[in-house]
Amino acid sequence: MAAQSFDLIVIGAGPGGYVAAIRAAQLGMKTAVVEREHLGGICLNWGCIPTKALLRSSEVFHLMERAKDFGLAADKISYDLDAVVKRSRGVAKQLTSGVGHLLKKNKVTVVMGEATIPSKGKVSVKTDKGSEELTAKNIVLATGARARELPGLEADGDLVWTYKHALMPPRMPKKLLVIGSGAIGIEFASFYNTLGSDTTVVEVMDRVLPVEDAEISAFAKKAFTKQGMTIMEKAMVKQLDRGKGKVTAHIEVNGKVEKHDFDTVISAVGIVGNVENLGLEALGVKIDRTHVVTDEFCRTGVDGLYAIGDIAGAPWLAHKASHEGVMVAELIAGKHAHPVKPESIAGCTYCQPQVASVGYTEAKAKELGHDVKVGKFPFIGNGKAIALGEPDGLIKTVFDAKTGELLGAHMIGAEVTELIQGYVVGRQLETTEEDLMNTVFPHPTLSEMMHESVLDAFGRVIHM
Template identity: 70%
Template sequence: MAETSFDLIVLGGGPGGYVAAIRAAQLGMKTALVEREHLGGICLNWGCIPTKALLRSSEINHLLHTLDAYGFSADNIRFDIGKIVKRSRAVANQLSGGVKHLLRKNKVTVFDGHGKLAGKGKLSVTKDGKPVAELSAKHIILATGARARVLPGIEPDGKLIWTYREAMVPDIMPKRLIVIGSGAIGAEFASFYLNLGAEVTLVEVLDRILPVEDAEISTFVQKAFQKQGMKILTGAKLQGLRKGADEVTAVIEAGGKVQEITADRVISAVGIVGNVEDIGLEGTGVKVDRTHVVIDELCRTGEPGVYAIGDLTGPPWLAHKASHEGVLCVEAIAGKHVHVLDTKNIPGCTYCRPQVASVGLTEEAAKKAGHEVKVGRFPFIGNGKAIAMGEPEGMIKTVFDAKTGELLGAHMAGTEVTEMIQGYTIAKTMETTETELMETVFPHPTISEAMHEAVLDAYGRVIHI
């Protein structure tokens, strides 16, 4: 088996890995990509993309059951969960094929198999335990991603206790569902199944759902979920699960009381851990901290010539962060001037109903960091486009430094806020102040006008409330 030499090898074909490989090829590097399962990684195949297809179906189901508000009527509304899942998988497959095309177009050599560091500048590839290739390169980027965290007592079994994978391709449509964990994954699946008619209980060990978001946004979304019929337990501890033939009973302590809740299925969404095992880190200078590879501002590990990007390196666990790191890492290797990534300028989005989006510091975090703040708020009920769309439930919150006018953070909940957060993200990246934002002309009628009003409100100039 001949050794194959490259300028750069990328281990992992997710949104960080394949983007890094393409950018390296664009810069003239002879590039190899090693992927053991699906091009596009978890995000494209089992995460970001197919879940959005599922959520779109649940949104349509919600709209079909509120047709009267728009002047329509329909009888015998029903759905086929099998067809919903089939559409989701088709979307993922289409985009995975697109990634394969892009890699081929950019002349990236793709190896199908499991990659493992095999000495300085070397990486071995195996498939089903059999050797495929021995690769060498001066630079190797680790982009192996992460997987669902498994906690004792709620180990997924593929039938009664699901991870996100089983939740995306359900064997049945559960009538009763318990979701453990209320981060982005838990909130999205809770919202998806609720909007398809399931009785959903969302369980969170911390004192509020969506705990990484601004406290006001968390409270707003919790009230919206409860209004839709979701049962929410915060400050809750799962004491155990009892499995039946086709149902699960959860024993939960919350609010000083212990209660038992029986459901058809349980989804475990309690975080993720980095895929650091069996990739040859032993005996190298690569440092691992709590299942994640430690890197510097240019994605370099402690081992010369070895880099790491994306979910493997820790939070925020976001596809767009991984892609950005991939480009930054490759351009730094190529000797180009790069801007170090500021994680405070990375937006986060959750696609439940209502949607949630944010960038920068929460009000609490800004105060803890020593800022004197000015805070603006604007409700969607004061926005003409939101009312016309029948989507008046939403709010936008802005946080500014009172002394400098710097936009420290923006936090949103409501329809299509995931499409609007980029406006604040651009503002933060360009280091604009409240002056530029207030002088910007926003189109009317759009929901984005609420973004403008939330800025105006921080400085006592709001018009429509």
């Protein structure tokens, strides 16, 4: 069979790949996308979307338990774990079928199967029916990543889970150990803890949510502890002894090894890029610690071969992948493309309380040599937060003292994952403290705290 020829082939249909394919098709390119499992990738099927659906259920459950605080009555509150999971899967399914529809609408050819790149400009796909040969001048790698498995801590789906098992749990954990307190670990810890699991989180770094500003991490730890979680920092799980219905974890803290029993362990210790079996080494692609090395325009150094999203390294975020997908499609079409700057990408964690940030932490800004002005505003000083019954939280802003540039913003509290966008737009427009101070924020909203935090950095805060 003759090879099908395209202008662009995208390998992987996650939030990087399918977006790159759609944008390329809009720009008039004949485009194909190759996917071995699910349209929408991990994000829509096993990541961002279904976890948010689960967390929404636990958030509503938490509010029902607090009914009395709002002058309401809700008796005999309970949940049906199977129904919670079923809703989450339904949400994921709705969105993945939406991706199929979008690709079809944009006339993108979808080939389901496993891709390899036998030589420059060629893609061979192993499908159910045999193999298909495709050719294109440009190829985009968007194969994503998977959970990192540490020796001895491998998942078995019964006692030890990865995020996939945690999304479709065979049972409700009674005593849960979560290894790793990045976004994935802490979101699952939050979900299961809210539904009644006795939850312990072990973090190898000196604080939970280690990529966040130190003050936000400290606030988060306090909130999690108040919710009944046990947080162990500067701690490492050395081994897991698996028995019948229980796991004994050997946890090293301060040089001493403690043994603790759990019935379930969730491992969330980072990710590794899906770089195997593609033929990348033979093409001369540089790979560093399971990630493809690229320049700021996602070029691999091999002519016509690009890599976007998780496979191209941190930050491992769906919105970064999508933005890179659009950028690469525009670059190939000869348009003026802007590289994606990691420090302009917001991170959002949907635990309770939510955490969101963009730009540099206070420590990082100082390390880069900035003379900084820092402002803070607590949720307790905001009318809307109190009316919502969510008085715990903090907004922190970091400015360059000389230029007034907004270097970073860090938040913890209700709905901060939606609020952060204000500062993201501000940074994109190269806003200064003056612009932000002169902006009229609507009342009563949580967003007013963003204004007050800026005012505080310059000694002008009103409501504190």
